[in-house]
Amino acid sequence: MKYIFIVLSFLLLLFSPLLGQTQPLSQTVRGTLTDSDSQIPLIGATLIIVGSSPLVGTTTDVNGNFRLSNIPAGRITLHVTYLGYEPKVIPDIVVNSGKEVVLPLTLQESTTKLAEFVVRASHTKGQARNEMALISARSISPEETSRYAGGFNDPSLIMSNFAGVANNPNGNNDIIVRGNSPKYIQWRLEGVQITNPNHFADQGAIGGGLSTLNNNILATSDFYTGAFAPEYGDVLSGVYDVKLRTGNNEKTEAVLGVGILGTDLTVEGPLKKGYGGSYLVNYRYSTISLLTDLGLTGVKGSPKFQDAAFKIVLPTKKAGAFSLFGLGGLSSALLKEVKPDVAETPGDRSMLAGIREDMEKGSHLLNLGLTHTMPSGTNSFIHSTLSFSQEGIKDQVFESTIEKQYNGSGDFLRDSVLTTHPNYQSHLLKSTYRGGITFHQKINARNNIQIGTQYSLVAYDYRQSQLQGDAANRVYLLDFQENLGTIRNYISWKHRFNEAVTLVTGLHNMNVLLNHKSTLEPRISLNWQLSPTSSLQAGYGKHSTMEGAHNYFAQVQTENGQISEPNRNLGLLKAHHFVLGFQKRFTPLLVAKAEVYYQSLYQLPVENKATSTFATINEGPDFNYVALVNQGTGKNYGIELSLERFFSHNFYYLVNASLYSSTYQTLEGKERNTPYNGHYLINILAGKEFVKLGKNKNQVLGLNAKVFFSGAKPIIPLLRDAAGNLAVDPAANKFWDYSKAYETSLSDLSKLVLSVSYKWNKPRTTHELFLNLDNLTDNKGKVTEYYDPSQPGSVGHTTQRGLVPNLMYRLYF
Template sequence: MILRSAIFLFLLNCISAGLFAQSTGTLSGTVTDAKTGEPLIGATVLLEGTELGDATDVNGRYTLTNIPTKTYNVKASFVGFVSQIKFNVVIRSEGNIDVNFQLQEDVRELDEVTVTPNPFLKEEVTPLSIQKFNQEEIAAYPGGNNDIAKVVQSLPGVSGSVGGFRNDVIIRGGAPNENVYFLDGIPIPNINHFSTQGSAGGPVGLLNVSFFEGVSLTASSFGAEYENVLSGILQFDQRNGDNREFNGNLRVGSSEAALTMEGPLFKGDNPESNTTYIASVRRSYLQLLFQAIGLPFLPDYWDYQYKVNHRINKNNQVYLTGVGSIDDLSINELDDFDPEQEAIQNQIPVIKQTSNTVGIGWKRQFSDNSGFMETVVTSNTLGNEFYRYEDNVNQTGLYFKNDSRETETHLRYQTTKFIDNWTLSGGFNVINADYNNSTEDLINNWSFNTDLNFFRYGLFVQSSANFSESRIGISLGLRTDGDTFTESGHQLYRTLSPRASISYKLTENEKWTLNASLGRYYKILPYTTLGFQDNIEYFPNSASDYIQSDHIVGGVEYLLNDRARISAEGFFKYYRDYPVSTTDSVSLANKGGDFEVFGSEPIVSAGNGRTYGLELLYQQKFTGKFYGVAAVTFYKSEFTNLFDNDYKPAVWDNGTLISLLGGYKFGNNWEISSRYRYLGKAPYAPVDQALTLQNYPAVFRDYEQLGSVRIDPLSQLDVRVDKKFNFQNLSLDVYLEVQNVLAQSSPSEPRYGLDRSEN
């Protein structure tokens, strides 16, 4: 009945709002040379299927007005450059963000051959294992709830933790802490609220999708400028604020409300300003919902995000950007609850967490257009108060305390030069790491206070080029990293990490493409592990090695037409020197997917691992009505434990991943879309009931049994209906989303609680 009422109100609003609709909007943006950043004067920008178009001015800017409010594909063309299409661009009466194009120079001389334009263009450095989203695709994702972590979990080879309130990103069977995240080239330690310290996952994302111009995920073939990555790189390209007028955006969802504002600064009487800002704040009311429906814990959070950009002149610009959060996970004392709720209330930690990242960057284009340089200085801080009590309600009987603060200060410099058809780049990074921790662990009899400060550093070079009229693309890179803390930290030869990739268009019409990459990557252990001390104030993990991962990836892609493709990609990752816990003899690759302090224990760098599989993908860009993605991945994820060289299934070994996404746009700005996800049975370590009974509410797992039992597969269908309204000075997007339409039970491990008597 509630659902019927919601639908009725939804339709009533649609009918009444239509009486006051405005039917046109405006679209602006720039067209520039992708290599030099120079504006392309006289480039043509057209809306496909219409006669609406414009030519760019001396600043490379175009403006289209009086556009009927619906969804378009926008095409930019310029003589001597490869045309580019931006798909699924929604035109509203207000709030349209700039659509910018970076065109690649066209070096082909194939007048007698019809070449199919590739809407999935990649760079020589990453010719495969990369996926990209625009803002509209993220915001309208069924089941995504404007959460980028949930959106990427539907990509080929990507999954999330099954069961529980988790938002981990698992890429090709690798652990959640094997990924890195960048915001406009600025590293951010995590993208989730209530994040697992030392790892990355949490129950809900903290980034505002209204900021994004685009998001890309790279699952292999990493550029040499990226350090400390083993499985994946998520790059968030933030847009600049509107340089002409003030705009605001209010988003109200089922669990939160977010306000975003943007506009020019110091504009004066000029039509455009050289300085812009965009800022947002978001507040959760999830805690009120949880309290109303009687859940035993209350997650409460704020987050904020901002960016200020200033163009000094045509060759220089600086930007300031940041993101942060305030999290509080408290216990809800219930008068009446079932055994499962009681177990959750007993076992869940009490968490207070703050995070803040701020960075300033300077981009300088060389005046002769021969290259550019970028300097970035950033600082990120994570404060984590993590407590476990025997009595969570009254917060008595403390048996685990982690009160910590970790801060990184980064300096990164990179310069890039263009020499003929070669692109050469090189640079360095220096990181000062400051880690403070006060830990009391009564269960394992550990007590220590850490005050650790040391430096990390790295050097890198990268070269790439294309030959034979861009039919062949190659890339070569080399990187090395060191630190001043670990015993082998200054032995840079131990972390030499070469990487190479090649792309070859098999046919002259460029429909068939063969891609391959080979690389070695390294990652230092998290500060929670490096900063662990034993009871004699010794750092036993200072003898640890960097984790090594070797990637071999190959694939083939076929363009069905200028907006659809099919591809197949095989991958193999081999790990060496993976940390293994000496406490419970299990690889740390099998931890980090729970609410815990990951890696704060003694380890040895003695583990191996491997993940391998096959990804199949069909992708259809927006045709004017329909878009869709179908992806299937078959893979294995296995790691060794202490004193055991036999490979055992990892907790991320789902075996099969299926993701289906599709949407159809009707007239009058209606849209229906759906997503289906299937994750195969995942192994888990069962609870050691005898040991848990002795130490309850602390829970112990029997890692010797990991792989002997698995949870049920996940099968979930989400459906979403969107309707967009356009008024004189306001646009309104309304959607109705039903998650888990098939009403499948969420797979989860058995939960154990203490069987109490009435006394």
């Protein structure tokens, strides 16, 4: 740890000569303004900085471009107007002296005649950028990702600040939406479906310890929690549509970051002077690994990771605009003496006396995409995509038999390793090729249509094996090389009855070519502006998704000892989503929201056994390969309440609460909690900036805090007798009481997060220092239990992650 502070101190000293310079600190704010439906440039629109004196403003040129020069460093709010369009307010724009601000803006055409038109500028904070998403959707800006306490500069973690969304308390990047399994989240990058973008992910594409994305490269992105728009398919839980910002096409700029988690460099600039194309490239390497490689630490076996991302924009005069993007990551770790509180390993053998397990974990991911947008008329365009994704996992568990050594007085000395051999081995490789095309047609100010289709081909190369008990023979759980194709089609129609009422409806069609399964999924949502300060939303959607490939091709041993693959004909999981929402704006800066939802899940894969409690929706990093049937059901319902005071006058707050239930049924016919049914979530966030500090009034101190509460996680308990005494049988590998699955839980969870940032603007550079203290009180609520003979009562517990500090320094130049 001390070496990180040495590096940071060196960087601060390196740039300390700049601290004495004094001159006006300003920056350029520029961008483009287009029609939100047709994407045509809006010429002659007016943009002014709210509250500026004298008034500062500009208009857009023939290409929809605008430029505001010499804008003082700080925060500004833009007011955008254009004849025949609904005005818009874009608040909380951060202006740093070390980097230009480039904004892609859109306006919605008004449906009201000019003579009746009343200007009411809409505040866009938190609204989804996708005009087809009217309910259970919100946007998250890069500035919020940095500012909110607990975000760790990680887009995955930031979502748990919002109503109805939770993370895994052990610190993994699981996104649990409304009680649904995190494996049913769909990740998108630039509108294209991608892999789970987290390092150290498992075979269910769940979680991982750290995102490959960071907010240096992100634009405002959208997150959806239910009743999705017609374009989204093969998803049950939520959709995170991440956008990469476009690089500066006029000026070369860079950001250098050094932190406890990683050291990264972002570079952007024009491809050619006067061309209009740009590039954006980011590379990051784990800081501890970097210092270890340089011989500056004595750390052995520490987790290693590196990742990179890029976006290249290639506009043309007659052939439309092309964009090439990519995201990749590589990670590895060696975990010594693994217990369930460190990581889950197959077979529960780490709980056996005389057995020690070490785990080598490796993973990689790669996403490459090409998009093309081509105007096809005055009010229409065609958007095409080609992409390739790959994710690989290579895990190995080494099992050692040990004998405890004692001295003559009976005192324990050490563990003596007798034998070591590889037990569990997993090599999973998934490669996906996708191609899609969407036609967008703006018929008029009231009607907009989208029609799209996408073909996906997934190539699997899976091998997974483990030793059978104490025997020397190796049993293959998975051993297949298969290709699986899907075709998805959709049509979406947005109709604006007037300025107050908007309807979006459509159909989504999903086709699985492996076993000829298909669905037709209706979607409809409505937004009704009851008054200038209140609105009502309603939505319904039928949704479906495939189960993980490891369940389709699992090798299951029958009662007569033969191996079969009984799940190849497994059908799609399906759900009905119903949502009703209400929003009240008390002031332009203070908004309250409420949403009530009900999700009816059906055709869930469950074990084909009348006494079993197993359903694939409860899968975590472990696995259970059994014969499955699509006869399970589930229910998720709840209410979400939020009160948000947007950032203005240097402070903000956000309070939200969720009361919910998440249950399922197998063939046993009993309704049980899912492991994600915590019953309630509460978030309280607040922040304050102290501006114009220092002799030159060029420094900003930011304080942000978060308090989080949630209900306990339902568990599968250890076997106990009628008196409550432990009744496990390690010799027979019997530890868990499946008859009481998810009926009990241990302790409610809570934590306090504090973050501090300090920024100082200098001529042509900006410096930032961040400190985030996650779980400041080091609260370690019990999450699950496991058998551990070395613990009192032979019961060990996994707990929520304790205090984790993250320190980072950034230089913008």
